[in-house]
Amino acid sequence: MKLVGIDIAKYEHAAFIMEASTGESLCDPFFFKNNKEGFKKLYTELNKYSKNELLIGMEDTGHYNFAIESSLLAEGYKVALINPITTKSLRKASLKSVKSDKEDALLITKALLDKAYYRIISIQDEKLKEAKELTRYRTQLTLEMNRKKNVLQRHIDIVFPEFNTLFNNEYTITYLNILRKYSDAYTIAHTDIRSLRKCFKYCNSFSAEELKELASNSVGIHDVSISFIIQSVISSIDLINSQIEELDKKIEELAITQASSITSIPGISIITGTSILAELGDISKYSNAGKVIKFAGVNPYISESGKFSADKTAITKKGSKYLRTTLYRVIIPVIRHNPAFNNYYHLKRNQGKGHLCALGHCVRKLLRIIYHLETNNLSFDINSLK
Template sequence: MINIGIDVGKFKHCATVLDDSTGEVLIKPFFLTNDRKGFDLLYSKTKQFIRRKHSVGMEDTGHYMINLTNYLLDKKFTVKYINPRATCLRRKELGVSAKNDRKDALLIAEMLSEKRFWRSISPRTIENSKFRDITRLYHQLQEQQNQDMNRLQRALDIVFPEVNLLSWTRYSKAYMKFLSTYPSASSLAFEDIRNLRKALKTEGKGRQCKVTAEEIRELTKHSVGEDNSSIELEVTSIIAVIITREEQLRILEKKIEEFSHKLNSPIISIPGISHISGMTILAEIGDINHFQNTGNLISFAGMDPLVYQSGKYDAAHMPISKHGSRYMRKALYQAVFTVCKYSPTFHAYYTKKRNQGKSHRCAQGHCARKLLRVIYKLLSTNSLYNQNHIH
């Protein structure tokens, strides 16, 4: 077995070749630049091993190894990723205090000999990672949207605190349009009533705003809002950002839904799971065959409870480990909320945990683990959800 270890960097990589059977270093560590010239240098030195049983290993560093991985897969190399935490622990285990690129490349090459350290990468894995980037981008934008909405309400509490007493829907078209024109109570003080009526009208055939210009005028007479031009500018700026981001989110939602229909995964057959949450979970899982059992999947999601024992002490109540992807855990908690609503089995399980004295969040955690066990079964057998088979 020929092990090709690569220590990945932002501007340059370090590679070495090791004969697994003899431990001989066939090619001493050498550096290559992170561009076409460097990749071609790596290929020219290692192409002699393609027809032999080999593995190219590198740390899963997030994004620095993506272009190199695509290049190697195109050249028909066998590529494997190693968790950076594993290399760090292995270095400590061997008592190696010094850390440099050459030694790390050799360490990675040596770790390829043990299956527990690596996972195989294929073109399908890369394709899945591209979709995972889309779902993660969606959640990142959604988080930013929530933060900006909170910022908007904070600003309104200062310059127009009475505006939310009116009977309109927050962040609706009428709400956002009116506040972008009149971001504070002071900006309404001497405005013509006809202009206020015009600002409340929305284009299209949808329902018109129920709030009247007279109601707004009456509120502004007694408003305690501060006359602050800086915060007025903040309100209009935040509204513009929220509206733009809302359009971006709609584009991503449509893209994710299109992919969901194309993939037609069994995970969508679970009642209560939307295309967004279902595809987020699926993108984070990747290939279900990488997990030997449901316990591995639960641990991968960071939903396994921590264990703390020391001597006679055994902690009875410990939080979940929260290892792995936070996007997956977020999608699981969002999904399990609606699954418990639409699935009688999950609703009964949630009620059982609550009756046992568990808190709402703790009961949701139990349901999330149950949901992961169901997902594992559906994906591994490629079967649809059947209420009668869930216990």
């Protein structure tokens, strides 16, 4: 087996080729640019060997490796990704004080000697990459939306602290309509009642007259700059909402092509189901459900020394943070809508487990079920868990 280590950079990559059985260097470390000519240079070296005797590894660097990774998979090469934390640990273990692209290419090549250090990726992983990009961007937009809402609430508390008491649910059509046009208590109090009524839509909990009276007696201050910020933030919220709606359409279109049964599990939507599958990648590369749990970073640490064994440990939190975020977000509706999970959650609570610990047990149970469904092309059956 010939091992090829590629150190990924933005404009120029470094590569090294080694014979796995002897550790012999088959070429000097070389550079190739992240463009068409650079790729040709790499393939010139790779073509000296048959594809089935090559294993090509690189760090999972986020996005700089996408182009070369896609190209190699399309050409039929066996490609492996290595966690950058692994190479960092190997560098420390080797006691090397020098860090260069050529040295890193050599280090990545040596990491391919141990199967525990890397994971093989496939064409299926490439197909899921588009879904991963969309679902991750949706998560980022959701977080940005939450930040904007926090900013909005802070400024509402300054100019009209009583405003939220009128609403059972915030961010309704009427809620946003009022703030778009009249962003503080002073403006509302001095606005004609007929103009205020135009903001009301599907709102039966209070009237324009009640809003005006509340604003007239408000302790909020009149500040033009804060009113401007409120209207600006609402414009941002509107934009993010429209972007999320468009993203959801794209994600749903991709989900149709995947033909997965994950949404047959009560509590999992098309969006969250697609996000979970996209982060896991090609499910066939996991030999058992335990590998899936480990990849998600929701397996508990094992802390043992001599006769000591810790009763309580945290989860490892390795792997994709987006996957863990989605799993812990989706497990609540899964427990709520699925009697089997609801019973399992309360079983763990009755055993003395804390809330988060019980959720962790449910997340691992969910991953085992997802693995079983996806590998056997089955739909969820509540009766099978009784």
